[in-house]
Amino acid sequence: MNDLYIGLMSGTSADGIDAVLVEFSQTKPHVIATHYTPYPETLRQQILALCQPGENEIQRLGELDTLLGTLLSEAANSLIHSQSLTAKAIRAIGSHGQTIRHAPNQPHRFTLQIGDPNTIAALTGITTVADFRRKDVACGGQGAPLVPAFHHDAFASASTPRAIVNIGGMANVTLLPTAFTTRLIGFDTGPGNALLDGWIQTHQQQTHDQNGAWGAQGTLQKTLLTQCLSDPYFQLPPPKSTGREHFNQAWLRHQLASLPSSFTPRDIQATLTELTAQTIVNAIASHLPSGDILVCGGGAHNTFLMNRLTALAAPAFQVRSTESDGIHPDWVEAIAFAWLAKRTLEKKSGNLPSVTGANQASILGGIYYA
Numbered sequence: 001m002n003d004l005y006i007g008l009m010s011g012t013s014a015d016g017i018d019a020v021l022v023e024f025s026q027t028k029p030h031v032i033a034t035h036y037t038p039y040p041e042t043l044r045q046q047i048l049a050l051c052q053p054g055e056n057e058i059q060r061l062g063e064l065d066t067l068l069g070t071l072l073s074e075a076a077n078s079l080i081h082s083q084s085l086t087a088k089a090i091r092a093i094g095s096h097g098q099t100i101r102h103a104p105n106q107p108h109r110f111t112l113q114i115g116d117p118n119t120i121a122a123l124t125g126i127t128t129v130a131d132f133r134r135k136d137v138a139c140g141g142q143g144a145p146l147v148p149a150f151h152h153d154a155f156a157s158a159s160t161p162r163a164i165v166n167i168g169g170m171a172n173v174t175l176l177p178t179a180f181t182t183r184l185i186g187f188d189t190g191p192g193n194a195l196l197d198g199w200i201q202t203h204q205q206q207t208h209d210q211n212g213a214w215g216a217q218g219t220l221q222k223t224l225l226t227q228c229l230s231d232p233y234f235q236l237p238p239p240k241s242t243g244r245e246h247f248n249q250a251w252l253r254h255q256l257a258s259l260p261s262s263f264t265p266r267d268i269q270a271t272l273t274e275l276t277a278q279t280i281v282n283a284i285a286s287h288l289p290s291g292d293i294l295v296c297g298g299g300a301h302n303t304f305l306m307n308r309l310t311a312l313a314a315p316a317f318q319v320r321s322t323e324s325d326g327i328h329p330d331w332v333e334a335i336a337f338a339w340l341a342k343r344t345l346e347k348k349s350g351n352l353p354s355v356t357g358a359n360q361a362s363i364l365g366g367i368y369y370a
């Protein structure tokens, strides 16, 4: 039987659902079909509202949990129908869900992803693995990032040190060991697209800065960059993870508060793009002397950001998209959660203690049978 899995991802950008139908029987994951469900702006706002404390949260959480479960199952079903398959052909769905809180460093530590897996299993007829992060948190880990084990499986190179960078709402890196190094490191570097998306939404009423064109017209403001870089998160040693709870528009307003108000909105966008690029390159360069940087996630489409990454990383590092390694940057994370579901069903661990800080490698997630 084919090893067919579906991976469902909805990241911190809250832009929509990435869905992949993928086969794992070959050395590299083979993507058979992909589907993207963009979230309507009202739904995106409902999700972002739940990421902050607010009124009537439990009711809103419950309703959104079911609604997202339904949308996730529709995304999975459209993949199956596109290939004229039935539910029986699919071994399992791996669903990340939508993070609405990530708080692994407070006294009662938790992380919370919604998008009801009971609904997904019921509406697809496919066994669903979900809730991957909380087991790692229960084992003392950050619960994030979880993609490094998959990055290692899909992108490791025996000869060249490699960094895999996922630029979603936040950005995370995986530093892949070569034959000469043994420790695999991975962590969130800080903001990816989230600050950029929020800023252009306020000033241009657009969901994102298409290809970075608006930011590219601005001028880098060094005082603002220095102020942003002084955030203690960037100096923290790994393991570490972050989210919208920390890097959000309130954080940006706080950074701007002590500075002159002479910056134009596009200068600020240029500076935030530089912040993402510099924090990624600094994070990689503090662990690897040279190598390849492979970029995935929506940030790989931001030409301005990619140009800044390339310039900052040269000459020690070559920057390119994961497409050069046979996996399109838009689908890496969704494939990773299909792969993690496979690990769970095989009773294999999915987290890497060297990455998350967990006290043990552990089988992740809950299984919701069809």
Ligand SMILES: Nc1ncnc2c1ncn2[C@@H]1O[C@H](COP(=O)(O)OP(=O)(O)O)[C@@H](O)[C@H]1O
Pocket (backbone or CB within 6 Å): 010, 011, 012, 013, 014, 015, 016, 167, 168, 169, 170, 193, 194, 196, 197, 207, 208, 209, 210, 211, 212, 296, 297, 298, 299, 301, 302, 303, 333
């Ligand atoms: N053409 C593009 N130009 C600039 N930014 C883009 C482009 N396409 C996608 N993005 C950015 O990527 C984000 C989505 O990336 P994604 O990997 O889905 O993140 P997440 O995992 O957080 O949902 C968008 O919110 C946007 O900021």
Ligand SMILES: [Mg+2]
Pocket (backbone or CB within 6 Å): 009, 010, 011, 012, 013, 014, 015, 016, 017, 018, 168
């Ligand atoms: Mg997304």
